Amino acid sequence: MASLRLDGRTVVITGAGQGQGTAEARLLVEAGARVIATDLAADLPEELAALPSSASHSLVYRQLDVGDESGWSTLAAWIRSEGWQVDGLVNNAGITQRSRLLEVSLADLQRVYETNVAGSLLGIQALAPLMRSGASIVNVGSVAGLTAHYPVAYTTSKWALRGLSRVAAMELGPRGIRVNTVHPGFIETPMTASAKPAFRQATLGETPLGRTGSVEEVSGVVLFLLSPLSSFVTGAEIPVDGGQSAHGGAKAVSDALR
Ligand SMILES: NC(=O)c1ccc[n+]([C@@H]2O[C@H](COP(=O)([O-])OP(=O)(O)OC[C@H]3O[C@@H](n4cnc5c(N)ncnc54)[C@H](O)[C@@H]3O)[C@@H](O)[C@H]2O)c1
Structure with missing residues (x-):
């Protein structure tokens, strides 16, 4: 019977030194995988060492x-x-950049794209040759890639990543390799710790579950997508956002009429 166990499987995670990446490394090891955790630092990052x-x-x-x-x-x-x-x-590594439409520079755009889009493409190109039928790739998008989120470089990079994911699902499907995307909403990590309080408050107002998410809540969906339980799921996108992207702006109307 198919299960969430990953015994005997090797999984590479990018940006695993903190935040969601570390939580994914932890859960995948618990599920029995051999995890190759990667990040920018030369030495083992503290959060991984603390596992x-x-x-x-x-x-x-x-x-x-x-x-x-x-x-x-x-x-x-x-x-x-x-x-x-x-x-x-797991193409998890990502950076944000919060310039707005009329201020963002080409250099900002290039820097964000290099990590968030090219980083995932290069990973797929380098590792797909080492994959066999049954392998699974998970790209980490964002609710920004489902909406008109204001940080324009970050938002466009995550929309681009959706396109890359779909092309990869189409191209690698015949080899039995699946490619899916998770779209986290506001998750408590070092990345969001740097966000303005107003950003947090406004996001909570748009989130039907009325709270932020935890790194564990993203990791669980990543594990599902890596496991044989999702063996017929490819080219899919799963928001992990407390419902933020689902209402298309209608929550304020609903709240106003309560
Ligand atoms: N936290 C959120 O609310 C949230 C929401 C939506 C999407 N995401 C996405 O989830 C992913 C993880 O986010 P997080 O909140 O854990 O972020 P984080 O900033 O806490 O951690 C990101 C990790 O990626 C690493 N990294 C950055 N650039 C890299 C590069 N060029 N090469 C290798 N590693 C690099 C960093 O060193 C860091 O360890 C990102 O793709 C992010 O865009 C996060």
């Missing part, structure tokens, strides 16, 4: 800047030299 020691035997850390093509080649060559295949890739 229970039971996790340490099945978690390895490698430095990787997702925008660096040669870094991906080095990672792929190392995985091959270990004799492993890749069963899962």
